Amino acid sequence: MRNNEIKADISIVTPVYNASRFLAETIESVQNQSFRNWEYILVDDCSQDDSVAIIKGYQEKDKRIKLIQLEKNSGAAVARNTGLEEAQGRYIAFIDSDDRWAEDKLADQLTLMQTENYAFTYTNFALISEQGSIIKEKVKLPAKLDYYGLLKNTAIACSTVMIDRQVVGDFRMPLVRKGQDTATWLQIMRTTGVTAYGLEQVLNYYRQVEGSISSDKIGALKRTWNTYRNLEQLSLPKSIYYYSHYVLQAVLRRL
Template sequence: MIENLVSIVTPVYNAERFIEKTINSVQAQTYEQFEMILVDDCSPDDSAAVIKKLTALDERIKYVKLDENAGAAVARNTGLEHAKGQYVAFIDSDDVWKPEKLAKQIAFMKKNDYAFTYTNFEMVEEDGTVINASVPLPEKLNYSGLLKNTAIACSTVIIDRKVIGDFRMPLVRKGQDTATWLKILRTHDYAYLFNEVMGSYRQVQGSISSNKIGALKRTWNTYRNIEKLPLPKALYYFAFYVFNAVKRRI
């Protein structure tokens, strides 16, 4: 584990339209001590060609290809297996970061001795048009709070592995990020919000994250089949989740 290095993990599948902008936003970081691990989940489009063009120009950008299509959880776990950094961050292949994202968030973590943080973000259309300039998020979330409000967007997270330890995501096709945060919060008290907009969350038509009914099913599956909540408790938390999701308009 390399002190102060940030390992940025990105699963890639059919991302040729946006992946260069995503990588460029990472390369533009004012905090330069990072490696970006892009894991190709056997994309049939030209994602690999776009990425390889950039890896040839910047040794911090690294390309890994899975042997077969296995989903985002396997791709992210593969990235985590290759990660060398003290810190782990995630960015999806259609999202972008503000240039000061890593510098500000890590300074916030060091100042307050926080090991698990997330940030605010803006929601944008496919063409980058802003839908919501910011999203109302809680200042901190523990396990119970996250069940009520699944407000931690994957592309905003940074985790200090010196404190949290090494970890992997549950091998489910959908919702593995929230399931991971819940797993971490079973043994660590809180995730903390750095309340500045540090990135853009792109709503791509037809994507998993853009499907509202799918999000409801995904969250219910997390409650019942991953967290093993009894039905009454699952219904209790699900009611809060729906209320907060509507309030965020996500």
């Protein structure tokens, strides 16, 4: 972290790659937050569209917005880690470049964390289409998830998470192309023993974009298995046990 700048309470990190279709909406949902003391770090991963120009346009008018441009395309994990290296805030929040937040997302989450002394929180979310219409009004998650609970139910959406680095310490995401967010939550829980707590409110709008990594159901199955076996290094019987629960929870969320 840079010592010559004032720390923001919350640092928000977004990896950006060819995100021009939805990026303005994402940035404005951050700017419209009722909680104002934040810095917003957008890390461009060599976009070939107008993403950088869009970010610079907002940056000129809002000095809380910061742009980092990677020299080569490296994937979301590297982009998020680059943002984490620059982040000054005690609290870290993430938002993907095609999602949007409710205006009280940061305020409500921070209030809960400070009131209850929670180090890791997430929220319920709605599913929206590429055009922004509601597909599902609420994806309801458990009230809390510890390490073993998250192995059974990996539904915490990256754009809903807030983490207190004063408690969990500095952290980075594993350098895998897909599924690095869930792998990070598991790593934090396993190494620190913290439990993640959920907010009942829908505070994030998760956009389902055709052809995106998050829309690839077969890919999700493969990367979850890879997380169990290779990142968390679970035994084969344990992997099968937690994987069966994961699949069941994924099916139930679709109902």
